[in-house]
Amino acid sequence: MKILVTGGAGFIGSQLVDLLLAEGHTPIILDNFSNGREENVPTGVKTYKKNLLSKKVEKIFKKEKPEIVIHLAAQVSVAKSLENPAEDAAVNVLGTVKLLEYSIKYDVKKFIFSSSSAVYGYTNEAIHEEIPTNPISFYGTSKLVSENYIKLFHRLYELPYTILRYANVYGPRQRSDGEGGVISIFIEQLLSNETPVIFGDGNQTRDFVYAGDVARANFLAITNADNQTINIGSNTQTSINQLYTLLSNHLPSSHQPRYEEKREGDILHSQLSNVKALQHLKWEPHFDLDAGLGTTIEYFKNKKEE
Ligand SMILES: NC(=O)c1ccc[n+]([C@@H]2O[C@H](COP(=O)([O-])OP(=O)(O)OC[C@H]3O[C@@H](n4cnc5c(N)ncnc54)[C@H](O)[C@@H]3O)[C@@H](O)[C@H]2O)c1
Incomplete structure (x- = not known):
């Protein structure tokens, strides 16, 4: 199938593109390379270097007629969303609405969306999809508003969808600079013999899920879980202090x-139940944290030697 992958040059999107190719699909990438990398794009994959908000995006739909849209492109930083809420909303909300409009106009069969655990806000227990959402950052809000547009486009125009709410994703190709995740940043700092920084007391917990597993969840959503909103996480909490200890065992x-001082917009605890993912998507994580850290460290070591 011809599948438009927005954000396909990014950390998660590019691993999805690899998987789609391996499964015999024809992925087409739409990415403005603001955070994506040329080196992530496999040779021969048709790539449109465009902003989501560009008028030219409609032409891509008209020309390519994708059967499926998998929408990962986004302003991905919680901190930037707090600094510049309008920019965050423009890319994340308006960008999504435009893709939905084109999906209806050009007869897309399904829309698959990368949402986030940031839609939930503060919670104490393992999060089920049905608990009330209460984002504490503009990033979380822009993801939640996008989800609501997707559901309404389904109600009004019958566009099938799957919304995937990811926990904290980590793995090869994650950036280790400002927009990276804590794991890639720690690995890079440990490999460079720098002092890692922990924000807050380090007892805050995260649910870490491996990028290859997240790519597989998107692939499974092509044929499963129509019109469902599904958590993609490990159902396990790891504190940042525990993570640091695990990484120090490897490095x-x-x-x-x-x-250092805790950052605004950061939630305290996060653990996503993945019962619904198994039921509807036939998905469960294949990588536990220690195995995933092993392959991620190997990737960063090789990259350093290049
Ligand atoms: N990494 C995580 O832990 C995590 C957690 C929850 C949700 N998500 C979501 O998953 C998706 C992929 O995130 P990622 O971690 O791979 O980040 P990423 O930054 O590597 O990927 C996003 C891609 O979108 C592109 N992009 C950004 N703005 C664009 C625009 N205006 N027009 C076209 N392309 C644009 C970037 O160049 C980049 O390649 C995002 O929607 C993100 O919000 C990620």
């Missing part, structure tokens, strides 16, 4: 982490 360091 011994003479540095103790430095603790």
